[in-house]
Amino acid sequence: MKIFKRILLLLCIVVIIAVFFNYPKLNIIAGYSAKNTASSVFVAKRTLEFTDKTDNNFSPINLATDLVKKDKKEATSSVFNLLTRKAIYREGLGAVLTLTEEDETATYLVPKRAKADNITPYPYGNAEQKDTVFANINYDKLNETVASVFGKNQSRAVVVIYKDQIVAEKYADGFTKDSKILGWSMTKSIMSTVFGVMQHQNKLKITDKAPIDAWQNDERKNISIHNLLQMNSGLEWDENYDKISDVTKMLFLERDMTAMQENKPLLGKINASWNYSSGTSNLLSGIARKQFKTHQEYLDYWYTNLIDKIGMNSMVLETDLAGNYVASSYAWATPRDWGKFGLLYLHKGNWNGEQIFDKDWANYVATPTPTSNGIYGAQFWLNAEGQMKDVPKNMYFADGYQGQRVYVLPDQDLVIVRMALSWMEENKFLKGVLESIKQ
Structure with missing residues (x-):
């Protein structure tokens, strides 16, 4: 029994040391995942499932667990429940990682945007081009x-x-x-x-x-x-x-x-x-x-x-x-x-x-x-x-x-x-x- 307790204690010490030295990395992993998730969902209009499957599915980012709250326009990412980061979406400015709770309620200036031209053909507008066939293209x-x-x-x-x-x-x-x-x-x-x-x-x-x-x-x-x-x-x-x-x-x-x-x-x-x-x-x-x-x-x-x-x-x-x-x-x-x-x-x-x-x-x-x-x-x-x-x-x-x-x-x-x-x-x-x- 004493040997078992000593082994358990040793394992706990190893885990604590590992967490201590890797904790800063968890901050980066969770930060990347939260920011990328918020941008993917709210800027690019993708789903959380699609984002996790395609954009956040590589090591070590896939260690993070992501959650999206669409009503609050935010994404959170947690690594082993040891550290959680949050990113919020701001219309016109995209997503950003927060550092304090005040960041979530702060007001922000946003850029003024021009209206898109959907009448003029591409590239000078966004309408479809007339079919053009070039004889020199295979x-x-x-x-x-x-x-x-x-x-x-x-x-x-x-x-x-x-x-x-x-x-x-x-x-x-x-x-x-x-x-x-x-x-x-x-x-x-x-x-x-x-x-x-x-x-x-x-x-x-x-x-x-x-x-x-x-x-x-x-x-x-x-x-x-x-x-x-x-x-x-x-x-x-x-x-x-x-x-x-x-x-x-x-x-x-x-x-x-x-x-x-x-x-x-x-x-x-x-x-x-x-x-x-x-x-x-x-x-x-x-x-x-x-x-x-x-x-x-x-x-x-x-x-x-x-x-x-x-x-x-x-x-x-x-x-x-x-x-x-x-x-x-x-x-x-x-x-x-x-x-x-x-x-x-x-x-x-x-x-x-x-x-x-x-x-x-x-x-x-x-x-x-x-x-x-x-x-x-x-x-x-x-x-x-x-x-x-x-x-x-x-x-x-x-x-x-x-x-x-x-x-x-x-x-x-x-x-x-x-x-x-x-x-x-x-x-x-x-x-x-x-x-x-x-x-």
Whole structure:
């Protein structure tokens, strides 16, 4: 009996130690699950069952148990009943994790939105296009290539746009052309474009030094907005999603996500130390906010001057508790609207006759960042060194977690959108599409 009690005591001690050292991880797991559940149910209009089966079904997130209260517009997630996190939905702002009870009843400013144009054909409106058949497209090969990235590859949507016309489009079960899908880090490319618009309107110059008061007494004062856009500031940042890191703490524990990168020291050389950082993208969101006299102007600007301006009316940019757009991660839109974003770049900022940003901005975002080995521009990813050997080197793309992509191929007059739950063989897929269209 004494031996049994000693073994039981030892097991209890082991459990206590395990919980103690893993408790912070439970906070992140529950936070991810609650936030993703709330956004999926209330922004994307999916069911809890569908969300748990498809979006939250991977380790360790599947350790969480999710609950939705539609009347309160909230989702809670609990891990082994040891820790529970709550996310609430706010109309116009998406979902956000709460940190205190006061967050649940606080009032929030919301952006003003334009009415969608459902009369003009796509892409300049949302009405269906007239049937257009291109003699230089092998539609059988194109459709076969598109179909190849569904099924086990877990694509949710693919839209191929050639000469402003949708020439191939496919959706997984449960998804349609009206389904909002999270772009994850493609939001960074949206944010970068906002800076392009602001520079076009003479609200700022990206060559200006970053307006951060806390940096003015040390070498960080020499960091420019350009350096931040290229993620080449030299600032410390740990972008690791497999552990408690800067990025996981920022996304699931911080009230103001713009401040975390601001507080980091300079470790590398400015303009010679490329380091992928979601903290930098959110810092830039905070810098954008400083360009406006009021918070309402900041909220409205992203939609009025870019998103709604090009008819991406389905898009929802989610904010943190401090009211900043989470520029690193949280933009939802339909695949067709993500396609409009690609077309804006294909046309070098010209949208149906109106110049949204300077023509050279598209070249700027596709210019390789020093020390990035040709893979990164200004919040866009590149093929400048031919990493995808069968794809043109001037192809560039918005890139998001789990395989979200908007590819822009300037010479081929082509935009390709792929939304997914896993990565694919990009070179093989893009090669197949390119071989379907004779130039």
